[in-house]
Amino acid sequence: MKDIDLNQRVEEIELALSTLFESPKAPAISGYDDGRTFFIQASWVIESLGDTTLDSRCVLTLHFSESQIQRYAQMDTAQRILVRERLCQMVRDRLPLGGTKPPLQGDCAEDLHVEDRLLDVDDPL
Secondary structure, eight states: HHHHHHHHHHHHHHHHHHTOOOSSSSEEEEEEEEEEEEEEEEEEEEEOOOSSSGGGEEEEEEEEEEHHHHHHHHHHHHHHHHHHHHHHHHHHHSSSSSSSSOOOTTOEEEEOOOEGGGGOOOOOO
């Protein structure tokens, strides 16, 4: 698969994740590939005090294996939508979204390792 296609597929995941976080400021989403693991990180403000340096933020880092990202990129549109919906549900189930303040005075960080079964989709009939 061409790199541009892979980048577009990763952007699909990033865009889906960006809609999950209620935040007084736009969430920041970025990706990084270290060759073995592909990371997608989302950061969002849970409490803004006007000055950006005083904002309380949460950070979510998703860990995908290189083979998982390649597998996702090769799926058809319907399969990719299903995987993104599952991924978003996994994040909702795991994180206190919707403005809930986490412990530690507003600071939070979470690592989620994506399991292969998230990518198990039935072939279209």
